[in-house]
Amino acid sequence: MIPRSWRTLATALTTAVATAMTVGAAGPVPDQYDEFGPEIAAIMNKPAYQHAQWGLLEIDEATGRVIHSRYADQFFIPGSTAKLVSVSGAWHTLGGDHRFTTPVQAVGDRDGTALNGSLVLIAQGDLTMGGRTKPDGSVDFTTIDHTYADDVPGATLTPENPLAGLDEIAGQVRASGLTEIRGDVAIDSRLFTTSPGLDPGPDPLIINDNVIDLLTTPAAPGQPAQLSWRPQIAPYQVESTVQTVAAGGTTDIAVTASPDGTHITLSGTIAADAPPTLKISQVKDPDAFGRTALIEALARAGVTVTAPPTGPNPVGALPATYDGTQRVGAYVSPVFAEYGKLILKVSHNLGANLTICLMAVTAGSHQCDGGFPVLNGFLRQAGIDPTQLQLLDGRGGNPVDRVTPRVENEILHYWQGTPEADRFREAQPILGVDGSLATACEGCPTCPGKGKVWAKPGSVVGYDAVNQRLAVGGETLGGYLDAGHGRLHTFYLAVNGASTPDIISFFDVINDLSRISGLLQEQAAA
Structure with missing residues (x-):
């Protein structure tokens, strides 16, 4: 490619x-x-x-x-x-049969169904975190991957939920008996640090390839185009001013983002007879993104967190060792x-x-x-x-x-x-x-x-x-x-x-x- x-x-x-x-x-x-x-x-x-x-x-x-x-x-x-x-x-x-196990540890003391402390996801370099995994355990792909959406025409999405791994972890946390985290949620990404020669540079936590998918679908000529995007995580906000033009017209969509990547704007035109057009926007802070996504997954599973759901990843909450802590969830990947x-x-x-x-x-x-x-x-x-x-x-x-x-x-x-x-x-x-x-x-x-x-x-x-x-x-x-x-x-x-x-x-x-x-x-x- x-x-x-x-x-x-x-x-x-x-x-x-x-x-x-x-x-x-x-x-x-x-x-x-x-x-x-x-x-x-x-x-x-x-x-x-x-x-x-x-x-x-x-x-x-x-x-x-x-x-x-x-x-x-x-x-x-x-x-x-x-x-x-x-x-x-x-x-x-x-x-070839290696699997990545991404654990979540309860750091602190349990008080019945509450944790007086922090919940920490220890990132393990899992490439998809369940976001492409099919029911049979294979990993899904399309002819032109969504990561090429800004480079090659015709990129498409797989149907799987990009947050599937986090949802599974959140369900396990709830199944462990926890319903309240009286502290914070943190991402431990100390596994490795990328190098300047690697572009794109990997992070230990990768959710949806660390991009936001932006799919524009034409409407009637003269009408605003329809926009869908995923994964929808706070504080990310997406706006579109893309207009539908007559069939056979020009499809030209530009994507701009704020310096922190959380405010995304699409502008331009899409022809009425054009297929849905995919663009992407990079996640600038994968750890903060993953932390918020996990907090929101926990909420869907019935687990509340007292800390604000958005903001920087609280690296100060990371312990020197996880000895004596309790594992309350883990996502296991498909084979390598x-x-x-x-x-x-x-x-x-x-x-x-x-x-x-x-x-x-x-x-x-x-x-x-x-x-x-x-x-x-x-x-x-x-x-x-x-x-x-x-x-x-x-x-x-x-x-x-x-x-x-x-x-x-x-x-x-x-x-x-x-x-x-x-x-x-x-x-x-x-x-x-x-x-x-x-x-x-x-x-x-x-x-x-x-x-x-x-x-x-x-x-x-x-x-x-x-x-x-x-x-x-x-x-x-x-x-x-x-x-x-x-x-x-x-x-x-x-x-x-x-x-x-x-x-x-x-x-x-x-x-x-x-x-x-x-x-x-x-x-x-x-």
Whole structure:
């Protein structure tokens, strides 16, 4: 998926689209990609790749035979295929069946059904806190995740209640016999501190990905648009002046927020025939937000709190130790494999950066940067040379990030020798089926490889002001090909240095890599 730098790029896209510049007439060296077959060569020889460099490594998983190799040991900008590295490190370190237990402790003395003291939720780095969990324990996702609502058109919401985990905890507190907290409610987020290289920076407490969802639905032309938003937590207030314009008109919605993020305003227009349009606004203080959300959940469960429900998180109420305190509730997450699937299927940036922090915690560090040595250790244990990559985050959005096609293949190969082989493979987006590859076949008369390619895509794109076009620093795709008869090939495909005149042709680049992967799959299964 597109990194968050897209937000700054978006204002320039109107100019880029209007200009609709074309790539120069001079073409690449003829026949330089013939080794891949005429259909793939035709794609790689497109004008968009005139000054670009392609890399590809495809290996028969069963025999180790190299099928295709081009610049296999050269660094490429990975984009979100870096998530294959970070998720692998956390999956190996924590275990696919690891569950996060987020406890709530009663700190003080009980007086019948009242607590003379504070209730403390000890945040554990749970990515969803029940906000996406389906009844069967799996984690829900949509083709374009709500966290991309400001960056990619068509983002949608899952139907689950983003406050489900807090509601479950509140019900447990009430079931423990408490009906009154004669003190305060606090969030203990001392588990880890994020680092400057992680953007977005994770917090130990994550509710609804720490965003407010803002859904605008058109009304009749000339009428105010309808607005719904979630989760509705005090003191957050949302106002909208968005107007509905005639069918076929412009949909352009802007979101502004107060410095503390609690007062949000939507303005602009939405066409009468437009689908509901989702935007998001960042939660600036996750601990204060979570504290208020928990107090409100307690009230719904029949537990009153004497402290004001809004205001800063009372860190002074946090004890040095929880020895001698009573646990009165706990939320237990789905297994980590489900979180790994969420991160990989929708390219969840916050979750990918969170994996670095979670690895740090396993090493006894409270600084997220402590996760990188753990990642290094995983690679070495797996027999992989860590100098084949360089990372400063878990999502693939830092300018430092580089990988070789070989290291990505080696990581993919590692999983095939573990009991998690199928679960890890199926956690990747599936070409033409789900996740960020769900729409890869749209507009194509045929879709080679549909349902037979499991792969993580990645994009790094910026605006070239000199030429008024988009500069595709990197477009990548790495995963598994169904080679028939129960066989798999690992592959990593990358192109760095492409350029396109506008946003529409940028999506053509994404589809080009998807099509190449499908053609590789057909060759492998032939």
